[in-house]
Structure formats: C-alpha cells, structure tokens
Amino acid sequence: MKKSEVLQAWGRILAGRAPSLSIEITKECPLRCPGCYAFDAAHLGGGVGLRELSDFRGEALVNGVLRLIDENRPVHVSLVGGDPLVRYRELEQLLPEMEKRSVHTQVVTSAFREIPSAWKGIKRLNVVVSVDGLQPEHDARRKPATYERILKNIARARVTIHCTITAQIASRPQYLEKFLEFWTAQPQVAKVWFSLFTPQRDAADAEILTEAERATVITELNRLRIMFPKLEMPEKLVKELMRPPASPADCIFARTTEIISADLETRITPCQFGGEPDCSRCGCVASMALAAVGHHRVAGPLTAGHLFRASEHLGKAWRRMVGRTGQGRSRRGPVPLFPIVGQREPDGRKV
Numbered sequence: 001m002k003k004s005e006v007l008q009a010w011g012r013i014l015a016g017r018a019p020s021l022s023i024e025i026t027k028e029c030p031l032r033c034p035g036c037y038a039f040d041a042a043h044l045g046g047g048v049g050l051r052e053l054s055d056f057r058g059e060a061l062v063n064g065v066l067r068l069i070d071e072n073r074p075v076h077v078s079l080v081g082g083d084p085l086v087r088y089r090e091l092e093q094l095l096p097e098m099e100k101r102s103v104h105t106q107v108v109t110s111a112f113r114e115i116p117s118a119w120k121g122i123k124r125l126n127v128v129v130s131v132d133g134l135q136p137e138h139d140a141r142r143k144p145a146t147y148e149r150i151l152k153n154i155a156r157a158r159v160t161i162h163c164t165i166t167a168q169i170a171s172r173p174q175y176l177e178k179f180l181e182f183w184t185a186q187p188q189v190a191k192v193w194f195s196l197f198t199p200q201r202d203a204a205d206a207e208i209l210t211e212a213e214r215a216t217v218i219t220e221l222n223r224l225r226i227m228f229p230k231l232e233m234p235e236k237l238v239k240e241l242m243r244p245p246a247s248p249a250d251c252i253f254a255r256t257t258e259i260i261s262a263d264l265e266t267r268i269t270p271c272q273f274g275g276e277p278d279c280s281r282c283g284c285v286a287s288m289a290l291a292a293v294g295h296h297r298v299a300g301p302l303t304a305g306h307l308f309r310a311s312e313h314l315g316k317a318w319r320r321m322v323g324r325t326g327q328g329r330s331r332r333g334p335v336p337l338f339p340i341v342g343q344r345e346p347d348g349r350k351v
C-alpha cells in the first residue's frame with residue numbers, strides 16, 4: 001500500500017467512513033465452484049441467498065454503483081459478484097468513471113470472458129483472476145473458466161492471479177511451487193496472491209486445512225516468496241496467517257470495508273464471507289495485509305493499529321455529532337473532518 005493511499009484511507013476513517021467498498025454488482029455467475037462463499041446459504045445472514053436478491057443491469061446498475069461511490073467516497077472499491085464480467089458492458093462504462101474519481105478499483109473474476117486490452121490503460125485498476133490450483137484440479141472445479149479459456153481471455157490483459165489454498169492443494173508436496181512456476185512465467189501476470197480457505201464456524205467443508213497443513217503452507221509461502229518475486233506476499237503478511245484476528249471486531253479489514261450485495265442495498269457482515277466466518281481459521285490475503293499494517297510500529301510501542309482504533313473512535317463520534325446537529329452536511333452526506341488527499345469530485349475536480 002502506498003503512503004498516499006494510507007493517508008487517503010486515514011482521512012476516510014477520521015471522517016467516520018469506511019475507506020473500502022466491496023460491491024457484488026451481479027448475482028449471476030456461469031460457474032458453480034465448490035466452497036464458493038458468495039452462494040453459501042449463510043452469506044447474506046441466513047435469510048435469502050444471493051440468487052434470490054434482485055439485481056440490476058444497464059444504466060440502472062451503472063448509476064446505482066456510481067451513486068454508492070459518490071455517497072461513500074471510498075479510496076478503494078472491489079467489484080465482485082457472482083462474476084462481475086457477466087456485466088462487462090456496464091463495466092466498460094463504470095471503470096473510466098471510477099478512474100475519473102481517483103478510486104482504486106479491483107475487479108475479481110474467473111476470466112470466463114475476455115478481459116479487454118483497453119483496461120490496461122486504466123491506471124488505478126487491478127484485475128484479479130481466481131485460479132483454483134493446477135490445471136487438473138482447477139478445470140474440474142471451475143469449468144467453464146478452464147486454464148485454456150483463462151489463458152486465451154487474459155492474452156491481451158495485465159492481471160493478478162489469486163489462488164485460494166484448500167486442503168486438497170495443501171496436502172500435495174511441491175504443488176504451490178509448480179503453480180507459481182506456471183503462472184509467474186505468463187507475461188500478462190503482474191503478481192500472484194494466495195489466500196487460505198476460510199470456513200464458516202462449525203463448518204466441515206472438504207476444503208478446510210488442518211492446523212498441520214496450515215503450518216506447512218505458511219513455511220512453504222515463506223520459502224516461495226523469496227524464489228518468486230511476482231508472489232506479492234511480504235514476510236510480515238505471511239506471519240499474520242499464524243495468528244489471524246480473533247474476531248471481526250479485531251479485524252481491520254472487516255472494520256474498514258463496507259460490503260454491499262447485488263440489490264445495492266443489503267449490507268453483508270461481518271466481512272466479505274458473510275454469515276459467521278471462523279476468524280481463527282481465516283486465510284484472507286486482504287485481512288492479513290491490513291493486520292500486518294496494524295501491527296506496524298509507528299513510534300515505540302505505538303502501532304498503526306492503535307492509531308486506527310483511536311481514529312475510528314474519533315470518526316464515529318464525529319458522525320454521531322453530525323447526525324445529531326445536521327452540521328457539516330453536504331448533499332452527499334457529512335463533510336469529512338480532514339481532506340481526502342488526491343481524491344476527485346464526481347465532476348473530475350481534485351480535492
């Protein structure tokens with residue numbers, strides 16, 4: 001994370017707002033991956049499932065997503081699903097608009113459809129392609145987004161590969177090394193990230209790693225991060241996998257990310273997994289990255305996590321005060337206490 005992004009995010013926290021937004025822009029997906037959390041019955045809290053929600057398309061979707069961004073003014077937005085490429089026409093309109101607003105955008109996809117080469121020109125865009133292991137395992141789990149199809153669809157793009165390590169992967173020696181040999185050799189691949197499969201509490205999915213498998217994977221990641229520069233997992237991040245946040249209340253990622261489902265209204269809590277995720281077995285790369293930032297020492301025993309909690313407290317107090325008095329409100333909501341450095345207004349003006 002760059003210093004300027006940290007400052008922007010801090011400004012949002014002090015304004016009592018989440019600096020990150022994750023939006024499920026569609027409930028549709030052509031895949032049926034085992035262990036998918038988006039279509040898990042618990043994802044939206046156990047009432048309706050993602051497939052039962054109403055979702056949007058066309059202008060209604062574009063305007064709805066931009067409205068959320070203009071209201072919340074996040075620093076970072078993840079567009080997820082379902083598979084967001086189901087709505088690729090809408091993405092073609094949305095992504096340049098988000099760039100105009102200086103938003104760092106991430107599109108997370110299976111690459112079942114071609115990623116346009118023009119997207120390489122969008123400076124703040126990161127396209128993340130999910131790959132579930134080496135070809136035989138991946139193709140069995142993620143048809144029709146097979147290896148052959150992904151390679152064809154990313155041929156003119158620039159992407160990050162993200163692989164969720166499951167028990168099936170963790171139990172095989174040299175598996176991660178072979179995976180990295182293959183994907184880091186692809187010129188279109190800028191970086192590779194790994195997460196570990198995160199279950200719901202009391203779940204018994206075949207994907208769940210045992211404690212021994214988790215420990216072996218962590219050791220292996222520390223070896224591989226030196227061998228493969230494209231594996232973007234610093235030592236401090238990998239270390240966090242040994243002691244994940246104790247609960248959503250301790251998870252900086254969960255506390256700084258607002259997650260909105262396909263009806264553009266329903267909030268998913270406590271984090272992107274929804275339901276009751278088992279934090280003690282969390283392996284989410286984003287959560288671990290922010291935990292590493294939180295443990296960073298700023299001065300003496302003072303960590304960035306201490307500053308975050310104090311800032312969050314201040315921001316929430318500010319929001320409560322504004323809510324009571326109505327002072328400081330603009331048409332889009334409360335005016336932040338601190339400027340959001342470098343961010344742009346919807347009309348393109350720089351703040």
Ligand code: SF4
Pocket residue numbers: 029030031032033036037038039081082083110
């Ligand atoms: S591609 Fe993603 S959203 Fe679709 S089924 Fe697979 S894991 Fe779920």
Ligand code: SF4
Pocket residue numbers: 198244245247248251253254270271272273277278279282283284287
């Ligand atoms: S991201 Fe992981 S640690 Fe954070 S709330 Fe979700 S499951 Fe818990």
